[in-house]
Structures are given as structure tokens and as C-alpha cells.
Amino acid sequence: MPIDPNVSYTVLRASSVHEHEIEIKKSRFLALLKRVDSEDGARDFIACTKAQYRDARHHCSAFLLGPTRETGRTSDDGEPSGTAGMPMMQTLTSHKSPTQREQELEGDLSDICAVVVRWFGGVKLGAGGLVRAYSGAVAEALETAPLKTRMRSRSLSVRLDHSDAGRIEDDVRTAGFTVLPTSYEADAAVLTLAVPDRETDVQEALDTVTSLTAGNYTPELGGVDWHDIPSL
Known part of the structure; x- marks a missing residue:
């Protein structure tokens, strides 16, 4: 039975945190994705991630909430403005499930919080490199994330x-x-x-x-x- 986008949207399976790590020029980027249903839930997840990985330099984040994605927030957490949180958000909003890609439908992922933890490797990546790293970490994590x-x-x-x-x-x-x-x-x-x-x-x-x-x-x-x- 086809699902009308007016009465549905895509979410992560409500389970444990989904993780994926990439390394670029000795910097490690750990992307963590979690299903959330409120701003408080998203902020709690961000705070818990910062506490768990307190040895990292940056904990950048983006989250989307609601059937129409009416609520969204980002944070660069010390990275140059616009190089982390916003690219992560754009990756979330543009993500499409395999069925959406096949049928050329728009993405509708929501109720999700993404945090990318960065351990600096000693080599500066530049603004473009940071954008690619943060968006890429989230994009690769989404490719294997369980969706419903x-x-x-x-x-x-x-x-x-x-x-x-x-x-x-x-x-x-x-x-x-x-x-x-x-x-x-x-x-x-x-x-x-x-x-x-x-x-x-x-x-x-x-x-x-x-x-x-x-x-x-x-x-x-x-x-x-x-x-x-x-x-x-």
C-alpha cells in the first residue's frame, strides 16, 4: 500500500544509538544518530555525548523534529561558523530512503538528532574540508541506519x-x-x-x-x- 507523504514521514528505528566513524588527515569524526521526540530529548542526547566523549575537541550537532520538520537546531561547537552544524542539517534534510530514491520522492527524515564528535589530528582541514567531513560522517551513518x-x-x-x-x-x-x-x-x-x-x-x-x-x-x-x- 503506497504511503502518502501528507500522513507519514521517515524516522530512525527506536533503539540504541547508531554510530559510524571516519578518519580524515588524522582527525577522527564519530557520527552518532538517535531517535528523539522533543527538544529536551535532543539536548539530553547532546549533553550525554559530550560527557561520554569529553576528551574530544568538538561535539557538533543538528536535530530535526516533527512530521513537517517544523523544529530544527544546529551547533558548530567551536568549529568555524557554518562548517559543521549546518552541513549536518542539510545532510539530514536531504537524505532519502532507497524507496524514495527509486521513486524520485523528496526526503522526509525527522525526529532525529545527529552529533559528530571530532578528535583533532593536528592537520587543519580548512572550511571546505570541515564541511565535507561533518556532512560526510552523517551521510555515511545514515546509509546503514535502520529506518521506519x-x-x-x-x-x-x-x-x-x-x-x-x-x-x-x-x-x-x-x-x-x-x-x-x-x-x-x-x-x-x-x-x-x-x-x-x-x-x-x-x-x-x-x-x-x-x-x-x-x-x-x-x-x-x-x-x-x-x-x-x-x-x-
Whole structure:
């Protein structure tokens, strides 16, 4: 099922910090990427990184927040103005997933904080060299970072007999819908779908579930929330 950019954006998988290190003229650049959901969360990550790598000379950073990337901040942390934080930000905003590249779509990465830690190697890189180093460290880290799609979803649930639940869940997945963890109660299994929050998609999901259950079960619409789904 194609995802409309109006109801989705790309995020890092919510897990441990993703790291990647490069070396240029004896200077080491360690890029660290983390999923964040607030400015406080981003600043906490930056502060923790500075404390962990206090022996480094610079801890430059950039972070983006929100479905429309409405919040963004950068820091050069002592490097010449414009040579670190802003190139890192431009790398974040321009990054595209493999699917986005293939389909020539715009990048939409957000809810991410990048910190690049630099240990000075004794050789000055110049402004251009610093821009390439900081942007390159983040770009290479993103190439191997685990990504997901975060989708604004309408929930659709249906109460099923335990004997039918496994088969119907498989059929729904095969039809291309995102299925959230099934809840097993004493008298029923509650199958829940996360459907893109658009009228056409919601109606399609209702019709599909009704068809797959041969009309024996009635799906019910729930509220709207954001959910992570596997990247396409």
C-alpha cells in the first residue's frame, strides 16, 4: 500500500544509538544518530555525548523534529561558523530512503538528532574540508541506519473467534495492511489495523476486512494516532 507523504514521514528505528566513524588527515569524526521526540530529548542526547566523549575537541550537532520538520537546531561547537552544524542539517534534510530514491520522492527524515564528535589530528582541514567531513560522517551513518515509516493512522479493530484469528490476520497482512499486535481476551481475539488517515484508505480497509471475514464480523473504527511501520 503506497504511503502518502501528507500522513507519514521517515524516522530512525527506536533503539540504541547508531554510530559510524571516519578518519580524515588524522582527525577522527564519530557520527552518532538517535531517535528523539522533543527538544529536551535532543539536548539530553547532546549533553550525554559530550560527557561520554569529553576528551574530544568538538561535539557538533543538528536535530530535526516533527512530521513537517517544523523544529530544527544546529551547533558548530567551536568549529568555524557554518562548517559543521549546518552541513549536518542539510545532510539530514536531504537524505532519502532507497524507496524514495527509486521513486524520485523528496526526503522526509525527522525526529532525529545527529552529533559528530571530532578528535583533532593536528592537520587543519580548512572550511571546505570541515564541511565535507561533518556532512560526510552523517551521510555515511545514515546509509546503514535502520529506518521506519511513521504514519498518522486511524485504528480499525475487529473482534474475532480465537479459531478464526490466525487465518484472518494472515489474510489481512497478505492484503497489504499494517497489523498492530493482536490482543487475546477470554472470549475473543481483537485484531487491530493501522490505516493511513485518509477517507479512501479507511473505507478500503473496512471493505477488505468485511470481505475477508465473509461478513461474519463487524470492524469498528477507533481514534487517530501515530504508529511506526516497516519502511517500504
